[in-house]
Amino acid sequence: MNYWLMKSEPDVFGIHHLKEVKIEPWDGVRNYQARNMMRDDMKKGDIAFFYHSNCEQPGIVGLMTIHKEAYADATAWDKNSKYFDPKSSPDNPRWQLVDVKYKRTFKRTISLAELKADESLTDFALVKKGNRLSIMPVSAQHYEHIMEMI
């Protein structure tokens, strides 16, 4: 069992959207490190924190599970998609995605400020300077600790 954190802008796709649709392909990841983690390490049943980025209160807002393991991201060869990438094609897909499934919304947002201030989380990738990865692994210890902060 692996734990993850996945970022999304709530104006584009927030946890309330996921709650409505239940299952969603996590499309649009165009970063190799993030792709590789989805492709190589994410397993069905893994748990992921849903993180709201680029918004009034950035932070962790809930939980989801990995519902379907990695497969090709078809938005990459859709010319009308904002995620279009001319270098990807159905024959040679460059990008992949997983399906995520809604699990729960926390009764409050665990803010980035709070996570940064927590001494147990100083080596958590999210709070490190310059981190821009939209998908990152979370250790079991960090997962347990964050769950106790709710």
Next chain:
DNA sequence: GCCAACGTTGGC
């Protein structure tokens, strides 16, 4: 293979 230019992320 180097590196400058450029684009994106995302907090503030």
Next chain:
DNA sequence: GCCAACGTTGGC
């Protein structure tokens, strides 16, 4: 809206 950080691109 600003800008630091950092990834990618492409000329050489």
